[in-house]
Amino acid sequence: MSQVHRDDIGSKMGMWLFIFTELLLFGGLFITYAVYRYLHPEAFHLASQELDVPIGTINTIILLISSATIAMSVTAIQQKKKKLSLGLIAATIILAAVFLVNKYFEWGAKFDHGIFPGSEYLDQLGYGDVLFFGLYFFMTGLHAFHIIIGMVVLGFMYVYVKNDRLTHDNFQLLENGGLYWHLVDLIWIFLFPLFYLIA
Amino acid sequence: MSETVKQGAHKSYLEETGGRKGIFKWILSTDHKRIGLLYLYSIMTWFVIGVALGIMMKLELIAPGKTIMGAQAYNATFTVHGVIMIFLIVIPGLPAVFGNFLLPIQIGAKDVAFPKLNLFSWYIYVAGSILVVASLFAGGGPPDTGWTFYAPYSFKTGTNMLPAVVGAFVLGFSSILTGLNFLVTIHRLRAPGMTFMKMPVFPWTLYGTAWIQLLATPIVGITLLMVLGERIFNIGFFDPAKGGDPILYQHLFWIYSHPAVYIMILPAMGAISEIIPTFSRKTIFGYRFIVISTLAIAFVGYFVWGHHMFTSGMSGTALFTFSILTFIVAIPSAIKVFNWVATMHQGSILLKTPFMWAASFIFVFLIGGLTGLVLGALATNVHVHDTAFVVGHFHFIVFGGTGFAFFGAVHYWFPKIYGRMYDESWAKTGWLIFFIGYLALYGPMLYLGIKGMPRRYFDYLPEYHGPNILSSLGALVMVSGFLIILINLIRSARHGEKAEANPWGGTNLEWQISSPPSLENFDEIPTIDKATYKYD
Numbered sequence: 001m002s003q004v005h006r007d008d009i010g011s012k013m014g015m016w017l018f019i020f021t022e023l024l025l026f027g028g029l030f031i032t033y034a035v036y037r038y039l040h041p042e043a044f045h046l047a048s049q050e051l052d053v054p055i056g057t058i059n060t061i062i063l064l065i066s067s068a069t070i071a072m073s074v075t076a077i078q079q080k081k082k083k084l085s086l087g088l089i090a091a092t093i094i095l096a097a098v099f100l101v102n103k104y105f106e107w108g109a110k111f112d113h114g115i116f117p118g119s120e121y122l123d124q125l126g127y128g129d130v131l132f133f134g135l136y137f138f139m140t141g142l143h144a145f146h147i148i149i150g151m152v153v154l155g156f157m158y159v160y161v162k163n164d165r166l167t168h169d170n171f172q173l174l175e176n177g178g179l180y181w182h183l184v185d186l187i188w189i190f191l192f193p194l195f196y197l198i199a
Numbered sequence: 200m201s202e203t204v205k206q207g208a209h210k211s212y213l214e215e216t217g218g219r220k221g222i223f224k225w226i227l228s229t230d231h232k233r234i235g236l237l238y239l240y241s242i243m244t245w246f247v248i249g250v251a252l253g254i255m256m257k258l259e260l261i262a263p264g265k266t267i268m269g270a271q272a273y274n275a276t277f278t279v280h281g282v283i284m285i286f287l288i289v290i291p292g293l294p295a296v297f298g299n300f301l302l303p304i305q306i307g308a309k310d311v312a313f314p315k316l317n318l319f320s321w322y323i324y325v326a327g328s329i330l331v332v333a334s335l336f337a338g339g340g341p342p343d344t345g346w347t348f349y350a351p352y353s354f355k356t357g358t359n360m361l362p363a364v365v366g367a368f369v370l371g372f373s374s375i376l377t378g379l380n381f382l383v384t385i386h387r388l389r390a391p392g393m394t395f396m397k398m399p400v401f402p403w404t405l406y407g408t409a410w411i412q413l414l415a416t417p418i419v420g421i422t423l424l425m426v427l428g429e430r431i432f433n434i435g436f437f438d439p440a441k442g443g444d445p446i447l448y449q450h451l452f453w454i455y456s457h458p459a460v461y462i463m464i465l466p467a468m469g470a471i472s473e474i475i476p477t478f479s480r481k482t483i484f485g486y487r488f489i490v491i492s493t494l495a496i497a498f499v500g501y502f503v504w505g506h507h508m509f510t511s512g513m514s515g516t517a518l519f520t521f522s523i524l525t526f527i528v529a530i531p532s533a534i535k536v537f538n539w540v541a542t543m544h545q546g547s548i549l550l551k552t553p554f555m556w557a558a559s560f561i562f563v564f565l566i567g568g569l570t571g572l573v574l575g576a577l578a579t580n581v582h583v584h585d586t587a588f589v590v591g592h593f594h595f596i597v598f599g600g601t602g603f604a605f606f607g608a609v610h611y612w613f614p615k616i617y618g619r620m621y622d623e624s625w626a627k628t629g630w631l632i633f634f635i636g637y638l639a640l641y642g643p644m645l646y647l648g649i650k651g652m653p654r655r656y657f658d659y660l661p662e663y664h665g666p667n668i669l670s671s672l673g674a675l676v677m678v679s680g681f682l683i684i685l686i687n688l689i690r691s692a693r694h695g696e697k698a699e700a701n702p703w704g705g706t707n708l709e710w711q712i713s714s715p716p717s718l719e720n721f722d723e724i725p726t727i728d729k730a731t732y733k734y735d
Contacts, residue, residue, distance in 0.1 A: 014383045025421045126442070138425070
């Protein structure tokens, strides 16, 4: 191509559309959740009490802070504070890792109690529990997978900012990465009350 | 359109290699025209496989009892035929091939908004299609659930469901990214002066299609992931033995797969709306109505999925609502048919091959549409549900609709793509044989269905023998026509006469630039000051 054409608005529009598809991806699962909760309200209530609310709360706070740090890194790069921006991206990635570690212990505890998809113990508990924990593992698992993708994306952003590929007048890619991270956060904001808090 | 778009002595996109050699000048190029052709060649390759599987089914059904294959092989054949034809061919079909090639040109842009993403989408498409085709050969035998992967059988069967389901998921990704790319392209890259209401109809239909791709595909994505979860982790979402609900699977599946029918048909309608004004030498009739009906189809098409499940078990209210909505979605389609016919009225019609395809499109589309209403009405649906009637209807709409429009589009834009003309008399012969074979192949299915012959069986009662023979012979005639068309096109791409820039006298931007176009399409981005399809 003769001249490199850059369209920040187009790029942002593409990212928003992609986020829309991600929401719909989880939307299918939210519908499934709604249907089965409607069919088994009692069992869903009892099963949700099995979940560890303190860890869930801590993880929610972690993700909220990480959303703030990535937003701040976008502002920092606009103000030509490269080091600060890098630090904030790194902080976001570290917080994401802490989230996953917590998740690992949470899942591990469930597995120790014999609660995992297809387990004999779970099958004995009845339909509502099978479906609740099936949805729990599937949705938080898919969400964790998105966290990992987000970490990889932010890792690239870190390298780009470091190499000055992204600068104060060309930061759209970082903003898009940030948008993706907010999406991951947003989905958790829905997952947390649906599984941990609902009575 | 714009006065004249000047074009200097640039090399054509086919000669511009970017310093790459051999196959690399194709698979590494981010030029939207080359990517469109990559899709064309890959789709045609899979189409030959899909047709071969279809012929095997028709040979099996040429006589009652086992002729060339047994029940299991037949189940696998119609499954893989369906998966290949739907996910590999008709869904990407027109948007990926002609959308890629033409969208930027028709709106006066140099390329799509994200050229690299565009090439990446093609790679995803190839990866997905290889997975699907691999399911034919690897491991426990080809999948045998039907292309709908209905639960709970799809996670109970021992056949190769994993590659097929993962393949369909991956293909969905490619579809989403293409739709996203087109949406941003249409919003951001229209040439100065090209307002939305001056945009040709084909980009408009791509716009509607792109929204459906974007909003519906994720639902089937998650549904297929859930089937994987069922198969691998034994979760129980759709397993009645664990409290899951198979009907929920059907809902989730059709929430995507019915709008997917509009992904197939909308760009086809767009291509027909390009061909008819050009060969009638008339401005398209009721441009505004065509545009609005495009958006109406895209919108209402979301809310009719339940008509695939009239006999599955739904409340009376749901049945009634879905049936009414199905009738409503027929209205905008009918508006389009009226507009095409009105465009031809008092036009000076040029009977070239693309027009033949367009005219026969309207004919078969009408049959497909009207039989669709038979299926959309609750009482008649119960009678013909899961019979050969459904198969006939579906092929009239999808093959008669998308397929005919695709062949019409190939002939219409062939001179633009290759800079050469196809052989007109061979093309017409091919079309005629194809059309006769087509009617003989699918017409009897409608009759057989009314008479009660169920679909998806390798065997049938002796009284259905006659129409089945006709149908099978029709398939062979149609394939002969297809071969003539294919050979003619391949030959002409190399040896055809040189084409002019505007062999048909079309009015849109793609006819104002050279054939084949240069790498960047336009030397200078044109300014648009007239409505589209204006004949002075």
